[in-house]
Amino acid sequence: MCGIxxxxxxxxxxxxxxxxxxxxxxxxxxxxxxxxxxxxxxxxLGHARLSIIDLAGGHQPMQSASGSLWITFNGEIFxxxxxxxxxxxxxxxxxxxxxxxxILALYKQEGEACVQHLNGQWAFAIWDIANRKLFAxxxxxxVRPFFYTKIDxxxxxxxxxxxxxxxxxxxxxxxxxxxxxIFTLWVTLPPxxxxxxxxQLPAGHCLRVENGELRIWQYWSHQYDPNPxxxxxxxxxxxxxxxxxxDATRLRLRSDVPVGTYLSGGLDSTLTTSLTRQVAxxxxxxxxxxxxxxxxxxxxxQSEAASFLNVEHTDICCSxxxxxxxxxxxxxxxxxxxxxxxxxxxxxxxxxxxxDGFKVVLTGEGADEIFGGYDIFKExxxxxxxxxxxxxxxxxxxxxxxxxxxxxxxxxxAAYLQHFFxxxxxxLSNPFFSHLPRWELTSKLKMFFTDEVRTxxxxxxxxAELERALPTxxxxxxxxxxxxxxxxxxxxxxxxxxxxxxxxxMAHSVEARYPFLDHRVIEFxxxxxxxxxxxxxxxxxxxxxxxxxxxxxxxxxxxxxxYRAPDARSFVNHKPSYVDELMSADTIKSYGIFRPExxxxxxxxxxxxxxxxxxxxxAYVGILSTQLLVREFMHHRAKESTCxxxxxxxxxxx
Amino acid sequence: MPNxxxxxxxxxxxxxxxxxxxxxxxxxxxxxxxxxxxxxxLELISYVEEKYAISLESSEIIPANLDxxxxxxxxxxxxxxxxxxxxEIAPAMDTPGASQ
Numbered sequence: 001m002c003g004i005x006x007x008x009x010x011x012x013x014x015x016x017x018x019x020x021x022x023x024x025x026x027x028x029x030x031x032x033x034x035x036x037x038x039x040x041x042x043x044x045l046g047h048a049r050l051s052i053i054d055l056a057g058g059h060q061p062m063q064s065a066s067g068s069l070w071i072t073f074n075g076e077i078f079x080x081x082x083x084x085x086x087x088x089x090x091x092x093x094x095x096x097x098x099x100x101x102x103i104l105a106l107y108k109q110e111g112e113a114c115v116q117h118l119n120g121q122w123a124f125a126i127w128d129i130a131n132r133k134l135f136a137x138x139x140x141x142x143v144r145p146f147f148y149t150k151i152d153x154x155x156x157x158x159x160x161x162x163x164x165x166x167x168x169x170x171x172x173x174x175x176x177x178x179x180x181x182i183f184t185l186w187v188t189l190p191p192x193x194x195x196x197x198x199x200q201l202p203a204g205h206c207l208r209v210e211n212g213e214l215r216i217w218q219y220w221s222h223q224y225d226p227n228p229x230x231x232x233x234x235x236x237x238x239x240x241x242x243x244x245x246x247d248a249t250r251l252r253l254r255s256d257v258p259v260g261t262y263l264s265g266g267l268d269s270t271l272t273t274s275l276t277r278q279v280a281x282x283x284x285x286x287x288x289x290x291x292x293x294x295x296x297x298x299x300x301x302q303s304e305a306a307s308f309l310n311v312e313h314t315d316i317c318c319s320x321x322x323x324x325x326x327x328x329x330x331x332x333x334x335x336x337x338x339x340x341x342x343x344x345x346x347x348x349x350x351x352x353x354x355x356d357g358f359k360v361v362l363t364g365e366g367a368d369e370i371f372g373g374y375d376i377f378k379e380x381x382x383x384x385x386x387x388x389x390x391x392x393x394x395x396x397x398x399x400x401x402x403x404x405x406x407x408x409x410x411x412x413x414a415a416y417l418q419h420f421f422x423x424x425x426x427x428l429s430n431p432f433f434s435h436l437p438r439w440e441l442t443s444k445l446k447m448f449f450t451d452e453v454r455t456x457x458x459x460x461x462x463x464a465e466l467e468r469a470l471p472t473x474x475x476x477x478x479x480x481x482x483x484x485x486x487x488x489x490x491x492x493x494x495x496x497x498x499x500x501x502x503x504x505x506m507a508h509s510v511e512a513r514y515p516f517l518d519h520r521v522i523e524f525x526x527x528x529x530x531x532x533x534x535x536x537x538x539x540x541x542x543x544x545x546x547x548x549x550x551x552x553x554x555x556x557x558x559x560x561x562x563y564r565a566p567d568a569r570s571f572v573n574h575k576p577s578y579v580d581e582l583m584s585a586d587t588i589k590s591y592g593i594f595r596p597e598x599x600x601x602x603x604x605x606x607x608x609x610x611x612x613x614x615x616x617x618x619a620y621v622g623i624l625s626t627q628l629l630v631r632e633f634m635h636h637r638a639k640e641s642t643c644x645x646x647x648x649x650x651x652x653x654x
Numbered sequence: 655m656p657n658x659x660x661x662x663x664x665x666x667x668x669x670x671x672x673x674x675x676x677x678x679x680x681x682x683x684x685x686x687x688x689x690x691x692x693x694x695x696l697e698l699i700s701y702v703e704e705k706y707a708i709s710l711e712s713s714e715i716i717p718a719n720l721d722x723x724x725x726x727x728x729x730x731x732x733x734x735x736x737x738x739x740x741x742e743i744a745p746a747m748d749t750p751g752a753s754q
Contacts, residue, residue, distance in 0.1 A: 413715035416695045419685055444688060447672065598672035605669060610700075613693035 002060070003027025003048040003506075004072040005158035006125055007167075008134050010212040012041065013153070020044035022166040027159055030074070030506045036060050038070045043127050043134070045072045050509050052076070052359055053256050057096035064104040065093055068129055073100045074159055075122035075144045076513070078251035083117060107135070112206060115219050119251065119518060123201075125157060134209040140220045140519050141366070142203030142493025143512075145502055149198045155209045160503075161198055161335045165633065171197065172634045174626075176456050179593070182337050183445045183622060184462045187494025189469055191216075194336040194629065203493045220519070221471060222488055224481035224526045231529035234545070241524060242546045248518035249275040252362055259360045260285040260353065262512070263313060264563055265301025267540065268364030268373070270309070270555050271547050272515055276362050277309050284311040287353050287361065289345040292319045293566050301555060308552045316352050318345045320566055321574035328578060331628040333507045334499040338625045339442065339618040342565045346504040354508040361505070365496060366516035369488040370525040372480065372533030373540045373560055375402050379421065380434035380483050381534065387423040396421075401537060431467060431474065434483035439463075445619045448594045448602070466490075480530045488522075567617035568606045571624065582627040591630050594623050659727045665701060666723065670694060680723035695720065702726070708733040 005023040007015060017039065024035050024046035031048030038045040038061040047060040053076070061072045077083070080099035083106060088094070092105040099120075106114040107126055112135055121143035125136040136157065138146045148157040151169045158164050165172060173196040178188045188194065190202035201207055204220040230237045253259055253276065261273040263286035277284050286306055290299040299315060306313035323344040330344045331337075353361060368374045379402050386395040396418045420437065427433055443462075446454070474482060497514075505512045515521070525533075528542060535541040539560055547556050571579050581587060583603060585596040605611045606620055659680055667675045670689040684690050690698070698720060699710055708730065719729040 413695065413712060415716045419717065440688075447674070595672075595674070598674060601668055601672035605672075610669065610697055612697060615694075 002050050002074045003030030003046075003159045003163070004074045004123065004125065005046040005163045006072060006127075006134070006156070007044045008127075008155040008209050009042060009153055010132075011153035014041065015039060015044050017044075019167055020046045023156075023158055023163040024048050026163040026166050029509060030159060032509050034059065038063075038072075038127070040129070042132050043070075045070060045125070045127060047072045050359060050511065051257075052511065053080075053254070054096050054098035055256055058098035058100055060100060062096075062098070062100050062104065064108060065095055065101075066108065069104050069107065070127045070129070071100060071104050071124055073103060073122065073124035075120060075124070075139065076254075076511070077102060077118050077120040077122065078254060078513075078518075079117075079119040081254070112208070113219075115206060119520070121513070121517075123159065132210070135206065136201065136208075137206040137219070138201045138203055140204045141488070141497065141517050141522070143497050143502065143514065143517065145498060146201040147193065147198060148201065148207075150214065153212065155214065160333075161193065161195055162332075162633070164198055173197070174593070174630060174634060176453060177460055179337065179453075179626065180446070180457045180460050181462050181465075182339070183449075184439050184443045185466070185490060186339055186442065187490050188336070189462075189465055189490070190494070195633075203489075222485055222522070222526065223473060224477045224485070226478065226481065226529050227527050228529050230527060231531050234532070234542075237528070237532065238542060238545050241521075241542060244518075244521055244524055245271075245515055245546075246275055246279065248515040248521050249362065250279045251518070252513040252515055253280055255360050257359050258285075258357065259362060259513075260287055260356075260358045261311075262286070262349070262361050262363040263288045263302055263305055263311070264364070265298040265303075265305050265555065266364070266558075266561060266563075267544065267547055267551070267555060268367035268516065270305040270364075270551050271367075271543070272362055272364040273305065273311060274309055274547075274550050275515065277311060284309075285356070285358065286311045286313045287349060287356075287358075288313065288315045289349050289563075289565075290315045290317045291345075291565065292317060293569070296564055296566060298561065301558065304552055305555055314352065314356065316345070316349055318348060318565065319574075320570040320572075322348060323565060323570040324574050324576050324579065327570075327624070328628055328632070329507070330504070331625050332632050333503040334625075335503070335629070335633070336499065337622055337629055338499060339445075339622045340565070341567050341570055341621055342563060343500045343504050344570075345565050346500060347507055350505045350508040350510040353510050359509065360511045360513065362513050362515060364516060365501060365512070365514045366492065366522075367540065367543060368560075368562070369484065369492050369496075370516060370522050371528075371540045371543045372484060372530075373543075374487065374562065375539075375560060376434060376438065376487070377480065377483050377534060378402060378537055378539060379437070380479065381537070383421055383423050384428070384433070384479065387428060390423070398537070431470065431482060432463065432486065433479065435486050441615055442618060444615055445622055448598050448619060448623060450592060450595050453593055478530065480533065481526075484533075568611050568620035571620065572606050572609075578628075579624065582631060583624060587627065588623075591627060593626060593630070599623055658731055659723050662702075662726050662730070663723050665705075669697065669701070680727075682723075683717075683721050685717065685721060698726075702730055706730055706734055708737055 020037055027048045031050040033051045034049045036047045036059055045061040061070050063070050077099040080102040084102050087105045094101050115137045121139045123138045123144040123146040125134055127134055145159050147161050149164050149170055156164050164170050175194055175196040178192050178194045181188045191199040193200050205216055205218050207216045261276050263269050263273050273286050288302045291297040323341050326344045326347050330347050382398045399417050399421055532542040544556050588594050588596040588599050602619055678687055720726050
């Protein structure tokens with residue numbers, strides 16, 4: 001696991017040798033073990049290495065055995081041993097034991113189709129010296145990041161945006177369309193990022209830069225083809241899944257350094273830890289987050305799981321103050337606004353993991369998306385069921401089964417709960433039926449935008465843009481699969497695997513690996529009949545079935561509780577000085593994105609303890625994180641803008 | 655009543671519109687205006703209970719009583735009168751939510 005970067009130029013002008021070094025230095029937290037460079041008159045490649053496989057031989061950038069190719073690679077190819085054997089049989093020779101060299105040989109053998117053979121999590125770029133061609137790829141589901149931008153005759157790429165900003169010509173501008181999308185969908189629509197003119201290579205995509213031309217294409221996508229036969233023979237389907245998950249775990253334990261797990265006490269992480277324990281055999285370490293605030297704490301479940309599985313468990317206890325103090329660093333790493341503080345405890349956790357000498361952890365991410373675990377799937381099912389018989393008094397009562405972990409939702413009067421989740425006739429044919437209550441609620445946060453920002457966004461339509469991006473196949477899938485696609489294709493790479501995943505772990509040089517996101521497991525899950533994902537209202541039915549004989553009953557049966565952390569409360573009870581500074585009327589006004597008087601009213605509401613709703617909490621965190629992003633990455637630009645125009649605010653100059 | 659409506663309006667504007675009174679009418683539905691999230695009604699209940707020293711039964715927590723400034727003012731003033739008079743008032747029964 002590492003940080004990668006590069007600059008391609010096609011005008012024959014000599015590269016600035018300092019730029020690639022500055023870019024690589026900006027990524028040192030991703031790879032503190034060593035740095036390496038390759039430079040010729042057309043390209044500079046940089047690499048910050050976190051040594052995990054072939055500690056002695058895996059230096060990067062790496063040249064192919066034939067000398068014609070260079071690669072800079074971030075990630076892991078878990079099936080590299082099998083691929084290496086096949087390639088050796090075909091006559092390839094290897095100088096190292098690394099997975100990096102396997103990618104080079106496979107590219108030599110298969111060309112750009114090489115990615116189809118990889119089982120792993122990657123972002124890499126290969127430079128073909130003779131053809132002056134750059135080929136880059138990102139893994140199927142977007143575990144590893146890849147950002148790029150074009151400036152004049154240069155193409156720049158990097159694992160994180162901050163490395164691109166080392167180039168003085170790259171402008172530091174907030175993309176208001178991205179903000180509009182985040183304040184609706186919680187994520188940007190790829191390839192958009194929070195920075196104007198800086199893009200991300202979407203998950204499952206490759207790109208090529210040749211003769212100054214950039215071409216991007218998709219090599220893999222989520223496809224759903226539920227097969228009734230999987231439900232007809234449940235025993236066999238469960239056996240197949242267990243065998244596949246065991247193999248996915250086995251491959252992910254390939255490492256020349258110790259591997260631990262993240263254990264939250266939920267079904268997915270406990271099953272991951274159980275499989276890891278089974279495959280690894282040796283004494284295993286697990287790590288988890290606990291909270292002083294009992295509403296979010298899962299410590300009893302963690303202790304029970306650790307004791308049952310006989311693993312040595314370490315938890316870090318997060319207070320409100322811990323979250324508030326870490327938050328600026330969290331935003332420096334996420335490089336996008338957040339509506340939740342949940343990444344912050346994971347930032348603190350990876351620090352502890354690294355201090356304890358671990359570079360690699362296996363985690364349970366992805367199971368909720370591919371096996372149907374989230375309450376949003378259940379919610380859509382209930383709403384659809386209710387809409388079949390709108391006058392039923394009993395059907396809407398099922399709504400009370402939703403979000404059992406959210407005290408305020410449980411306290412809601414039935415009439416109001418029904419009103420919130422009500423189904424209009426036109427909603428049923430809406431492709432976003434499952435997600436509309438969440439997105440419509442989130443969109444309310446835009447009331448905090450200034451008139452200038454709202455004017456700038458008046459012709460934007462987030463839903464229309466999202467609808468245009470949907471694959472043709474989407475319209476033929478059943479509603480459950482459609483809802484899954486929206487989660488797995490957008491929220492998973494755009495938030496779970498990035499802001500809450502790669503960026504928080506790599507901030508402290510820790511690599512997370514995800515057995516549930518092995519593409520064979522994803523493709524297997526996509527063929528499952530809907531009843532194996534959610535049987536009536538029992539979520540992750542098949543996964544629970546294989547967990548039943550392996551995990552404590554209390555963990556298999558406990559209601560789904562997604563990982564969450566205290567939001568606005570974190571900044572009210574203990575307020576570091578940056579909060580007052582960034583949320584002050586002066587700073588809010590100076591950045592020009594939000595209305596100072598509205599922010600002030602929100603702060604009063606939060607401080608008086610009246611902000612108990614999801615919307616207010618998201619608003620507070622969304623505004624504070626946007627302010628932090630602007631201060632961290634764009635503030636000097638804001639000052640320039642303000643100076644130039646005297647009265648014009650920052651956002652208005654965008 | 656006008657004073658009560660003004661008082662409630664200023665709470666709604668401060669608490670749900672964060673100070674920006676966009677000129678909605680006192681008869682407009684909070685839900686249709688998109689003023690409250692799913693837990694917003696809990697905030698409203700806490701506020702009126704505390705501010706006017708009244709206590710709401712769960713059967714009274716229905717849109718017919720709470721969904722506009724006018725309805726809210728009418729309901730609160732009935733509750734105030736009722737609490738000084740003694741017995742509980744009957745909940746409104748003319749909405750779908752009332753029967754649940």
